[in-house]
Structure formats: structure tokens, C-alpha cells
Amino acid sequence: MTDRDQDSELAALEKALLDESADPADLPFTLLKSITGNFSEAHEIGRGGFGVVYKGVLPSGCTIAVKKLHETFEILDKNFKSEVACLVGVKHKNTVRFLGYCSETQQLMVPLHGNLVWASVRHRLLCFEYLPKGCLADYLSVDASCPLQWITSYQIIKGICEGVYYLHQQQIIHMDLKPQNVLLDDNMMPKIADFGLSRRLSESQSWDITKNNFGTM
Incomplete structure (x- = not known):
């Protein structure tokens, strides 16, 4: 190059x-x-x-x-x-x-x-x-150095729900949604990440059967 x-x-x-x-x-x-x-x-x-x-x-x-x-x-x-x-x-x-x-x-x-x-x-x-605040899992452990306040927790919950709803409107099933795959920006806004196991369904498809179990149980 x-x-x-x-x-x-x-x-x-x-x-x-x-x-x-x-x-x-x-x-x-x-x-x-x-x-x-x-x-x-x-x-x-x-x-x-x-x-x-x-x-x-x-x-x-x-x-x-x-x-x-x-x-x-x-x-x-x-x-x-x-x-x-x-x-x-x-x-x-x-x-x-x-x-x-x-x-x-x-x-x-x-x-x-x-x-x-x-x-x-x-x-x-x-x-x-790049999201500097890391993943949600870092804030949920019992020994987390910065435990979340309720208003912040509510905003994170609401943001995850809105993100999942948007993905489902796009016919995308994440398949591995967990705290490690929710990243946080400077304002603690949650962003769903890691789509390696995700599936995009066809327009006529509303469900699927998982035959192989990957990701987190």
C-alpha cells in the first residue's frame, strides 16, 4: 500500500x-x-x-x-x-x-x-x-468501584430495551445479549455490541429454532 x-x-x-x-x-x-x-x-x-x-x-x-x-x-x-x-x-x-x-x-x-x-x-x-466507560458488567459486580444510581440504571434499562426493539424491527435477533455485550459511552448511554451470533430473519420469518447452542447460557 x-x-x-x-x-x-x-x-x-x-x-x-x-x-x-x-x-x-x-x-x-x-x-x-x-x-x-x-x-x-x-x-x-x-x-x-x-x-x-x-x-x-x-x-x-x-x-x-x-x-x-x-x-x-x-x-x-x-x-x-x-x-x-x-x-x-x-x-x-x-x-x-x-x-x-x-x-x-x-x-x-x-x-x-x-x-x-x-x-x-x-x-x-x-x-x-470506542466507548470509554467499558461494559455494563463492570458496574454490576458486588465489588464495583462505581455502583450505579437508580436513575442511571433506569436510563440503561430503557436504552437497552429501545435498542433491542429497534433490532427486532430490522428482523435481527441478537442471540447473545448480556451485560458484557452492552457498552457505555461517556454519558452512560448503553450501546448493544457483539453481533457475532446474531441472525437476520427474512421478511416473512417471525421465529427460528436454535439447533446449536453458542454464547452464554
């Missing part, structure tokens, strides 16, 4: 961050690798069953969240495509803003049984707005 290309991709990402009407950007792996410090532990802000979330810092100083999916063959593409399909077009004050994605496959030399072999290494990443 040339410097001009990277500047163009950065501009698209910043536009998605600052303009809520902008479409999610198609982003190169090298750019996301750069803004997360090569996915360093110092940038890690969360970890789940399907991936790790890193803080990405843009040259302008703006911060985003970058979710790097695990490279498990059985789940990677299925969950990536499902999450992107659910996130594209979802715009509500109580759902996390989807800024961009990366879907690349590289041919790299990797060690295998003491030898170096060529392998296809897939990169599947998702970018979201």
Missing part, C-alpha cells in the same frame, strides 16, 4: 467515525495493524469467545475499537459474514456504531513441525466506535 492509499483509507475511516450517515469502510489489514501497534497487548481492551478487541489510535488522535476474530477455520468466516450482515445498515443510538471491516487472505511462510511451509492466513476484522 502506498502512502497515498493509506491516507485515503484513513480519511474513509475518519469520515465513518465523524459522520454517522457514512457507510462502513473497507479497510486494509496493514492499516489496522499499524493503528493497534501490531495488535499489541498494550492496546488490548477486551477478549471474547470469537476474538480480541484492541484500541486503535488514528493519526488525528481519534480512537476506535478494532475486533480481530480468532483464526479458527470452523467459525471465522461464518461469524464474520453474519456479524457484517447484521451490522450493515444498523444505525441507532443504542447500538454500537460500525465503522469498517477488513477481509484479507495472505500467503505467508509459517512454521510447521520444524519446517517452513506456505499457508493461507486469513484476516477478518471489524471496527467500531
